Amino acid sequence: MSTVLSPQEAEEFANQVRSFLESNTSSGKGRDLSAAQEFQGRLAEAGFAGIPFPKEYGGAGLTLEHERIFRQVAQGFPMMTGELVISHGMCLPVLNEFGTDEQKRKFMPDNISAKTVWCQMFSEPGAGSDVASLQTKAERDGDEWILNGQKVWTTLAHVSDYGVIIARTDPDQPKHAGISMFIIDLKTPGVEIRPINQIDGGNHFNEVFFTDVRIPADNLLGEHNNGWRQATAMLMYERVAIGSLNAGKITQPMYDVLAKWATRNGSISDPVVRDELMQIYCMESTKSMVAMRNREEMKAGKAPGPGGSLGKLYGSIIAKRFREIAQNIAGPATAAWEGEGSDEEALAVNMIGSLSSGIAGGTDEIQRNIIGDRVLGLPRDISVDTGVAFKELKVGTQRS
Numbered sequence: 001m002s003t004v005l006s007p008q009e010a011e012e013f014a015n016q017v018r019s020f021l022e023s024n025t026s027s028g029k030g031r032d033l034s035a036a037q038e039f040q041g042r043l044a045e046a047g048f049a050g051i052p053f054p055k056e057y058g059g060a061g062l063t064l065e066h067e068r069i070f071r072q073v074a075q076g077f078p079m080m081t082g083e084l085v086i087s088h089g090m091c092l093p094v095l096n097e098f099g100t101d102e103q104k105r106k107f108m109p110d111n112i113s114a115k116t117v118w119c120q121m122f123s124e125p126g127a128g129s130d131v132a133s134l135q136t137k138a139e140r141d142g143d144e145w146i147l148n149g150q151k152v153w154t155t156l157a158h159v160s161d162y163g164v165i166i167a168r169t170d171p172d173q174p175k176h177a178g179i180s181m182f183i184i185d186l187k188t189p190g191v192e193i194r195p196i197n198q199i200d201g202g203n204h205f206n207e208v209f210f211t212d213v214r215i216p217a218d219n220l221l222g223e224h225n226n227g228w229r230q231a232t233a234m235l236m237y238e239r240v241a242i243g244s245l246n247a248g249k250i251t252q253p254m255y256d257v258l259a260k261w262a263t264r265n266g267s268i269s270d271p272v273v274r275d276e277l278m279q280i281y282c283m284e285s286t287k288s289m290v291a292m293r294n295r296e297e298m299k300a301g302k303a304p305g306p307g308g309s310l311g312k313l314y315g316s317i318i319a320k321r322f323r324e325i326a327q328n329i330a331g332p333a334t335a336a337w338e339g340e341g342s343d344e345e346a347l348a349v350n351m352i353g354s355l356s357s358g359i360a361g362g363t364d365e366i367q368r369n370i371i372g373d374r375v376l377g378l379p380r381d382i383s384v385d386t387g388v389a390f391k392e393l394k395v396g397t398q399r400s
Ligand SMILES: Cc1cc2nc3c(=O)[nH]c(=O)nc-3n(C[C@H](O)[C@H](O)[C@H](O)COP(=O)(O)OP(=O)(O)OC[C@H]3O[C@@H](n4cnc5c(N)ncnc54)[C@H](O)[C@@H]3O)c2cc1C
Pocket: 086, 119, 120, 121, 122, 123, 124, 125, 127, 128, 129, 130, 152, 153, 154, 155, 156, 356, 359, 360, 361, 362, 363, 364, 365, 366, 369
């Protein structure tokens, strides 16, 4: 749908969204999956879920302009769907871009309304930054594929219904060529999910093992052996999703946390602290503007490009600065605290958690490589495996 909204129509839609959010949001539920699912179900009933996706696929059948208005209005309310970022920011656009009509009708409506939760299954013990080195393999057997191997760091796999997984389907081809993408039902026999306990007390990640898991041939997502191109598209959606959180307007969430602390302990009058606070204020404002540009490009119909890496990398640089400034302002409270649910605990968990922003969705070094190659046009890294059959490469357990 590509109609342009009149100012009155835009205002009317913004009012409808505002009145929905006023009666359906509450703070403190942003990291609770079941609350996110319940909220998303209400959004779907109200016609505000999957805004730009067609109605036959469970969307609202509206425009990207409606979506932009929704995001803008939602900025003023607690974020209720943080736990659905992978389902909606990554798996949904990939289903929409590469799924067949049948797959979209079958899987998108429940994904959009969050009746099902989805995860991304790319990384393996020997394949993270260089994910094309993956060794999980899928072999065709009649109307099915048989999957064997292991994934790791799979966020939310333990509470997900489906995964978007990439696996090697032709080891005779060079490593980027013989990969395919599948939809996997995580309840299938042979899937074993083992949670990983985190230093911040959370339990978001998993190791996932596959032993002779049978995937229906109909669950091949996109073309056979075209999985690398699709995986790259999904990673770009991921970087935009991560780098463009709060993309509706200019916000300074980390500045807000730090300014509150500095006000509370009196360091707000220290000129060095004030200078640091202004630095993070400016950095976050700049990041918001980059995120808004990315969103506008997507709104104009452009697939997310390497520019998504800019927002993603800058988010990680801001997180690092946040940790340094928090230590200056709050001192020992960032490492040791008393009382569960205290502000000190929240800050310390925030600090530890923020370290992941330089790794998740591609490390800082990888973002810098992408920006160097594809934004600045610098010479690419030397590649030693171009044209070599994957089975000949010394990667993962093939090293021996
Ligand atoms: C919070 C979080 C959530 C995640 N969720 C998921 C998920 O849901 N699904 C999923 O599939 N994965 C997930 N991951 C995994 C993530 O994608 C990988 O951790 C990441 O891609 C890095 O891979 P690696 O850990 O194997 O590190 P490695 O690739 O082994 O990297 C180790 C170090 O070497 C550097 N390095 C590697 N190659 C280069 C190079 N060419 N040039 C310069 N430096 C290089 C890296 O920057 C890094 O510092 C998640 C990770 C985190 C932290």
